């Protein structure tokens with residue numbers, strides 16, 4: 001028996017992927033959406049629309065960090081105290097170290113930091129692991145072959161250009177990338193031919209959908225998000241406050257503060273002075289504004305370089 005598992009992100013490529021699977025009438029089709037808890041509401045609505053419009057149910061999976069947070073509480077309460085971390089820092093960490101049920105936030109509370117372009121643990125923890133643990137492994141246990149359909153295209157990034165169309169992971173699990181050679185126009189054609197609307201965020205100017213914002217977002221994307229959906233910035237600002245409380249240093253910012261070239265050694269970094277608002281302020285500047293080194297802050301700025309196609 002062959003299981004066909006299509007990873008849906010709410011973006012254009014994974015939608016085209018699902019439509020292709022439907023047209024090809026593949027057997028044992030399952031569509032799966034990994035919810036990070038950091039998507040725009042319109043993406044959540046779109047995933048529901050897609051299931052209703054195609055007639056293919058889309059299963060939502062979520063990472064759960066309750067156990068990791070419980071272990072961290074214990075660690076903070078014992079090891080941090082033994083290491084001489086001030087009681088006030090310990091108490092403020094213990095006060096926020098409770099699972100919220102929002103995967104992205106809980107991951108950051110557990111780690112005491114946000115992911116970054118250089119340490120991008122979010123894709124693995126929030127998307128790859130839940131899909132493998134909750135979907136792929138149970139299917140592999142049933143026996144037969146599991147095809148993991150991934151909506152990656154070669155022209156999206158260097159990392160994706162040389163991927164094979166199909167490769168074996170092991171244990172009967174295969175990565176399958178049937179739209180690898182498709183152009184972006186092919187992707188939207190597939191929507192049109194099947195009578196499926198694209199995610200409305202594209203029509204509002206978004207170049208990509210997915211985490212709002214993504215740690216890999218570029219300057220224009222950040223400006224657009226701040227201008228169009230300021231509530232997303234408000235949410236990240238509040239997350240910076242909470243994750244800072246869970247951090248031993250008492251500070252964590254969504255974008256890495258030390259990559260800011262205006263940072264001076266000795267500056268005290270807080271989420272208030274180096275947090276999301278500072279980056280939003282920068283995103284509003286033109287060439288004459290305060291300049292950051294884009295290549296350091298937003299590596300692979302055009303897209304997330306995940307080869308799994310789980311992040312657009």
Ligand code: SF4
Nearest residue numbers: 122123211214215311
């Ligand atoms: S979209 Fe960006 S922030 Fe979200 S999981 Fe992927 S790489 Fe991380």
